[in-house]
Amino acid sequence: xxxxxxxxxxxxxxxxxxxxxxxxxxxxxxxxxxxxxxxxxxxxxxxxxxxxxxxxxxxxxxxxxxxxxxxxxxxxxxxxxxxxxxxxxxxxxxxxxxxxxxxxxxxxxxxxxxxxxxxxxxxxxxxxxxxxxxxxxxxxxxxx
Amino acid sequence: xxxxxxxxxxxxxxxxxxxxxxxxxxxxxxxxxxxxxxxxxxxxxxxxxxxxxxxxxxxxxxxxxxxxxxxxxxxxxxxxxxxxxxxxxxxxxxxxxxxxxxxxxxxxxxxxxxxxxxxxxxxxxxxxxxxxxxxxxxxxxxxxxxxxxxxxxxxxxxxxxxxxxxxxxxxxxxxxxxxxxxxxxxxxxxxxxxxxxxxxxxxxxxxxxxxxxxxxxxxxxxxxxxxxxxxxxxxxxxxxxxxxxxxxxxxxxxxxxxxxxxxxxxxxxxxxxxxxxxxxxxxxxxxxxxxxxxxxxxxxxxxxxxxxxxxxxxxxxxxxxxxx
Numbered sequence: 001x002x003x004x005x006x007x008x009x010x011x012x013x014x015x016x017x018x019x020x021x022x023x024x025x026x027x028x029x030x031x032x033x034x035x036x037x038x039x040x041x042x043x044x045x046x047x048x049x050x051x052x053x054x055x056x057x058x059x060x061x062x063x064x065x066x067x068x069x070x071x072x073x074x075x076x077x078x079x080x081x082x083x084x085x086x087x088x089x090x091x092x093x094x095x096x097x098x099x100x101x102x103x104x105x106x107x108x109x110x111x112x113x114x115x116x117x118x119x120x121x122x123x124x125x126x127x128x129x130x131x132x133x134x135x136x137x138x139x140x141x142x143x144x
Numbered sequence: 145x146x147x148x149x150x151x152x153x154x155x156x157x158x159x160x161x162x163x164x165x166x167x168x169x170x171x172x173x174x175x176x177x178x179x180x181x182x183x184x185x186x187x188x189x190x191x192x193x194x195x196x197x198x199x200x201x202x203x204x205x206x207x208x209x210x211x212x213x214x215x216x217x218x219x220x221x222x223x224x225x226x227x228x229x230x231x232x233x234x235x236x237x238x239x240x241x242x243x244x245x246x247x248x249x250x251x252x253x254x255x256x257x258x259x260x261x262x263x264x265x266x267x268x269x270x271x272x273x274x275x276x277x278x279x280x281x282x283x284x285x286x287x288x289x290x291x292x293x294x295x296x297x298x299x300x301x302x303x304x305x306x307x308x309x310x311x312x313x314x315x316x317x318x319x320x321x322x323x324x325x326x327x328x329x330x331x332x333x334x335x336x337x338x339x340x341x342x343x344x345x346x347x348x349x350x351x352x353x354x355x356x357x358x359x360x361x362x363x364x365x366x367x368x369x370x371x372x373x374x375x376x377x378x379x380x381x382x383x384x385x386x387x388x389x390x391x392x393x394x395x396x397x398x399x400x401x402x403x404x405x406x407x408x409x410x411x412x413x414x415x416x417x418x419x420x421x422x423x424x425x426x427x428x429x430x431x432x433x434x435x436x437x438x439x440x441x442x443x444x445x446x447x448x449x450x451x452x453x454x455x456x457x458x459x460x461x462x463x464x465x466x467x468x
Contacts, residue, residue, distance in 0.1 A: 024284040026306035027335075030228060045282055045312050046431060053438040057445040064449020068457050090446070097439050100432070102276035102397060108289040108299060115286030 010062050017055045021122065023048035056093060063090065078132055085128050088121030183292035185275075186350070187372040187400040189379045190268060193386070194364045197251050197266030201358035201366075202240055205249040205270075208346060208357035212300070213237070213246050214339060216323030221332035228337055230322035242421030243269070245321035245341040249358055252422065254415035258407045265405060265412060268358065268366065269423055270343040271296060271317045272392060272399035276432055279309035279318065287340075293351075294372060294400040297344035302326050304336030314396050314431070315423035318342040372400060379404055397430035 034043035237246040249270040277296045280288040287303040310318045318340040327336025346356035359367040379402040391403040413425040
């Protein structure tokens with residue numbers, strides 16, 4: 001598959017992860033999305049949980065694949081922040097998966113910390129990605 | 145710990161820092177003396193043939209937990225969208241024939257006929273404290289969790305009352321009280337709707353080396369508490385010796401509450417009142433089989449990607465060498 005196709009799959013995976021992640025909150029039924037014909041599944045917590053796990057596996061393959069390539073690049077402060085945001089999302093996500101194993105437990109405070117941190121890193125990643133995209137567009141406009 | 149908007153944000157930042165620093169992990173040991181074990185998983189056995197339905201456990205639960213019952217602020221915030229309804233039990237605190245935010249344990253009665261003989265059973269009902277609790281696994285906010293003693297509890301300081309825990313619980317045990325909790329300080333009209341309440345098996349008393357109030361007060365010794373492996377062996381033995389039936393060993397992937405009944409549970413389930421606040425006793429499969437399998441894929445995925453990426457780089461370098 002060419003680079004453009006891989007990028008498209010990566011972006012779709014991230015979007016689907018965001019969607020199924022927010023579906024973990026009881027908001028889609030409350031705010032009528034699940035009432036839209038064909039969208040009842042958005043309020044199915046178990047289904048969205050499975051989808052989130054499956055998509056996370058796909059994302060982690062992508063991120064693992066990109067890591068050696070990223071290591072070869074020259075690091076900018078923006079790139080570093082982006083990488084740290086991704087690392088935060090991944091680390092807290094993996095801990096959440098571990099927490100859900102039947103024979104594993106974490107202290108209630110740690111569970112809360114990890115859950116909030118996962119949400120926080122996702123928001124940070126969103127903000128940093130947006131900043132990155134805006135900076136890239138400004139640079140492109142200036143070059144023209 | 146009281147939480148306001150400022151401390152909420154501060155805690156969130158601290159949480160993020162803590163998670164980056166590296167999470168600690170404990171493994172619940174069932175009666176083992178593993179160095180990593182924090183506590184022994186405790187389970188309870190309820191011998192239903194002994195329960196006389198006196199209600200002493202219900203009263204004891206109320207007395208022991210009265211100081212933790214919700215004191216809602218009224219009037220409740222107007223909710224948007226209007227389809228979101230308040231759940232208010234504060235004027236019905238005396239209700240004791242179902243689970244409510246003020247009644248975390250009640251006695252269910254089943255009567256009928258089995259094998260040509262009539263029966264009447266009294267069944268103390270409360271949270272079963274699952275080994276792999278959907279309420280704790282799927283809570284998006286970290287308010288519900290399972291501790292090393294096998295207790296599943298909801299933190300009333302941070303619960304937003306979204307009721308997801310109740311939806312995903314096979315028995316729909318947690319009950320909501322509106323007008324109380326963190327949501328009032330965040331976005332009272334748009335997020336959350338109160339706090340979810342349920343039995344936490346007297347977590348504080350157990351942590352202090354005590355016994356849950358319902359067990360301590362029972363005049364008939366209906367409940368026994370102890371390390372899960374021993375209690376499960378005891379429950380199996382009791383069922384075998386009495387020709388009885390066991391509930392809770394496999395339900396929902398296994399719980400830390402075992403009921404032993406002289407009547408099969410499908411018969412009992414037919415004979416009890418079921419509905420809001422009145423949980424069933426039907427068989428429940430493990431809802432996390434797929435997730436547990438997928439978890440292995442999630443662990444393996446970064447490594448698989450890393451290997452593929454490294455090979456890609458090496459192949460690229462080799463190809464460049466060939467061109468030179």
